[in-house]
Amino acid sequence: MSEDFYIVVIAVLLPLTAGMLVAQRNPYHALVIRGIVGAVAALVYALFGAADVALTEALVGTMLSITLYAIAVRSSMSLRLGLLAAAPCDPDEPTPEEPPLAQPLLKALRRALSRHYLRLEIVPYASPEALQFALEKKEIHATCIAVTEALTPATAQSAASAPYHLSVRLPRLLEIVQNGVPPTLASVSLYRSRQMTTANLSDSPDARHNIWENQP
Amino acid sequence: MNGILIAMTLALLIPIYEAWQDEDIWQTMLAFASIATKTSIMILVVSVLRDDWMIGLVGVLILSVGNASLMLLAHVLRRMNEL
Known part of the structure; x- marks a missing residue:
């Protein structure tokens, strides 16, 4: 267990950044923090050995979704x-x-x-x-x-x-x-x-x- | 292995704090750039320590994709400020 202590430390980052995302009121700041959550999630998935899930999270969850949402927020608000x-x-x-x-x-x-x-x-x-x-x-x-x-x-x-x-x-x-x-x-x-x-x-x-x- | 990765996690907490408390959107973008690079470097370190080439390849891809998404988002935000 003590050998894998770093996994626990890194996995705690995910709820931490997710809480930051939920607490954010400005939609543009929330988009950038969504990118941060995506990066941390990709790290956690890669640590657990799910390389394909990590790649999908980085490509779709981070890059595509925040770009599309940035355009949507910009044109609607x-x-x-x-x-x-x-x-x-x-x-x-x-x-x-x-x-x-x-x-x-x-x-x-x-x-x-x-x-x-x-x-x-x-x-x-x-x-x-x-x-x-x-x-x-x-x-x-x-x-x-x-x-x-x-x-x-x-x-x-x-x-x-x-x-x-x-x-x-x-x-x-x-x-x-x-x-x-x-x-x-x-x-x-x-x-x-x-x-x-x-x-x-x-x-x-x-x-x-x-x-x-x-x-x- | 434990010590290296915990030190890197502590370094990762610095830009996370910056993204949390700052009001300027560009400061948040800088924190995002820092976090995207740091996490992919951590993936590369893990892949080297575990001698796992599959994770290493994904780490390289995530390193490049993180920067690409940063540039796309920066262009959209810059055009928003011009309008």
């Missing part, structure tokens, strides 16, 4: 915020710059979201109608418009004190945004789905397309 593009975009400039929205607002929003490990993804749209249509179609999670550009007078009235109005589609996201954005920067409200009037859309049939997608 984000808030898509629709904005109005200020000017017709320049075809010479392929990378979309952020529209000249109030930078403090975006900074406050980013800080509030990063507390919950979310990213902020900016999606520019050409017109307020397109913005509202995208929110209705669940292409984006929230819209941010200046009060002067507001589509409905009710929105403009409710947001008289703040220069911007954020309308969020999901209650949980509304909670996060309300806690992070000070009321002097923007007013926040929950967007309730309603039937779009067809008159709005018939004016501009291309309005619902994202303007960046129309570029060559």
Whole structure:
């Protein structure tokens, strides 16, 4: 037994790292620690003589699964915020710059979201109608418009004190945004789905397309 | 054999502690790189001490695969920070 004492010491590492993985809250850190658990597990399997299991753990359990999960986490944990593009975009400039929205607002929003490990993804749209249509179609999670550009007078009235109005589609996201954005920067409200009037859309049939997608 | 492997296990505890307490994602990645290399070197040491070529071959493969997965994950995380 004393000859194989090292096996016991190494096998204890596996529950130790697994406990670290379970206790981790940040999903990206948890992915990296999953890689660590995979490495330790491969070591334990090799010590017990199961070379084929160790190789499978390293190839599939570590390499493939953490790469796929990294892509899945990266594409799912984000808030898509629709904005109005200020000017017709320049075809010479392929990378979309952020529209000249109030930078403090975006900074406050980013800080509030990063507390919950979310990213902020900016999606520019050409017109307020397109913005509202995208929110209705669940292409984006929230819209941010200046009060002067507001589509409905009710929105403009409710947001008289703040220069911007954020309308969020999901209650949980509304909670996060309300806690992070000070009321002097923007007013926040929950967007309730309603039937779009067809008159709005018939004016501009291309309005619902994202303007960046129309570029060559 | 016992002493060598227990010393290596103690050395392995250092990056595990680092991965546990650090907030920066790149520090965690460094700890992952260290652990992936250390565990595969331990597999190689065991294979030499036991004179088992099958485990040795698997140790070499795991050494290279661990670094490959580290590079893939690092690229995904770097692109996430750029967005």
